[in-house]
Amino acid sequence: MSEITIRRATAADSKRLTRLVQGSGAYRGPYAVMVDGYQVGGAYIEHHPVHAAVDAEGRVLGFYALLLDEAELDLAFVADAAQGLGIGRRLIAHMTAEARAAGLDAVRVVAHPPAEEFYLRTGARRTGTVAASGRIHWDRPELTYDLTGPAAAAA
Numbered sequence: 001m002s003e004i005t006i007r008r009a010t011a012a013d014s015k016r017l018t019r020l021v022q023g024s025g026a027y028r029g030p031y032a033v034m035v036d037g038y039q040v041g042g043a044y045i046e047h048h049p050v051h052a053a054v055d056a057e058g059r060v061l062g063f064y065a066l067l068l069d070e071a072e073l074d075l076a077f078v079a080d081a082a083q084g085l086g087i088g089r090r091l092i093a094h095m096t097a098e099a100r101a102a103g104l105d106a107v108r109v110v111a112h113p114p115a116e117e118f119y120l121r122t123g124a125r126r127t128g129t130v131a132a133s134g135r136i137h138w139d140r141p142e143l144t145y146d147l148t149g150p151a152a153a154a155a
Contacts, residue, residue, distance in 0.1 A: 004087060006094045009050040009063060011042030016060045017052070017077075025080045026114055033135050034112070040065075040075070048074070049098055053087045062087045064095050071099070072108045073145075076115075092122040092145075100147050107145045116141040 009017065017040035021027075027035045044050070044065070052063040062078035073095060078088045099107045110130050111119055120126070124143035132138050 003056050004053050004061065004085075004090065006051050006053050006090065009045050009052045011046050013050075013052060013060065013063075014040055014042045014045060017045070017050070017063055020060060020063065020077050020079055021075070023080070024077055026112060030138075031112065031114075033137075049102075050075075051091070051094055051098070053078075053082075053091055061085075062091055064091045066095055066098060066107070068099075068102050068104070070108070071104045071106060072110075076109075088118060089122055092119075096123075096145055096147060099145070105146075105148050107147065109143045109145070111141045111143055113138060113140060116143070119143045 018038070021035050021038050021040060024035065040050075048065050048067055050063060050065045053061045055061060060079070061082040063075070064073060064077075065075040066072075067074045076088070076091060076095075078091070096107065108127075109119055109124055116126075119141075120143070124145050126141060127144045128142040130140045130142050132140075
């Protein structure tokens, strides 16, 4: 695999990020309702720290969106074909470094249930459950990345 870099996304990436979200295999079947019609808009990208992992040819292999005001990881996706290559782990490490640099002590994640183990493996801890509501008919795990203390330094 070619070299991967993480760069700040721009509004011009909107369609590529939207395709990545809508094409995610993790959201097929009963989970499809979560991404049906979902758009990663240019204004959203310009307003929030959104970073993309890209290969040498400029292909977007994954991305994350951090909401600084809410101290929350809002979106995190890796293309199906790029899973298992360490891109998600690199994106989370980048996100936690950005969050620390912004002065955050912790970052909340309301996870897609099948992704919970990934977040736990990358240093998050389970803090609760967000009850089903609206279009979402299943409870979701709530996790936190602690950005202070010895555990955070080891992550």
